Amino acid sequence: MKDQDFDRLVTSVRQAGKIHRGESEPTRVTEFKPADVKAVRKSLGTSQSEFALMIGVSVSTLQNWEQGRRQPEGPARALLKIASKNPRAVAKALAD
Numbered sequence: 617m618k619d620q621d622f623d624r625l626v627t628s629v630r631q632a633g634k635i636h637r638g639e640s641e642p643t644r645v646t647e648f649k650p651a652d653v654k655a656v657r658k659s660l661g662t663s664q665s666e667f668a669l670m671i672g673v674s675v676s677t678l679q680n681w682e683q684g685r686r687q688p689e690g691p692a693r694a695l696l697k698i699a700s701k702n703p704r705a706v707a708k709a710l711a712d
Contacts, residue, residue: 647687654682656696659703670710671695 617625634640657667657678668678673692680686688696699706 652700653678653688653696656699656703657682660699660707670707 631640635642657664660667660670662670664678664682665675668675671678671692677686681688687693695706
């Protein structure tokens with residue numbers, strides 16, 4: 617690894633530490649809004665129960681996301697972001 621790349625990586629880790637400790641605000645925040653979850657589900661033409669089963673969450677979790685009471689996290693957030701870009705590909709991959 618080049619010195620310049622390593623220095624940028626160290627700076628980035630230090631910034632992340634400050635954000636984690638609440639000493640600094642992130643410069644960008646990506647949020648997946650509840651309306652987007654509903655739009656993804658509707659683009660696939662599935663009911664809440666079908667979509668919840670498809671992505672491996674409970675219907676109540678999906679309802680919480682769609683109604684804004686909770687936000688998807690981790691792998692669910694990533695899957696939903698991908699599904700928002702290419703819902704048919706995700707539906708095909710999850711159909712197996």
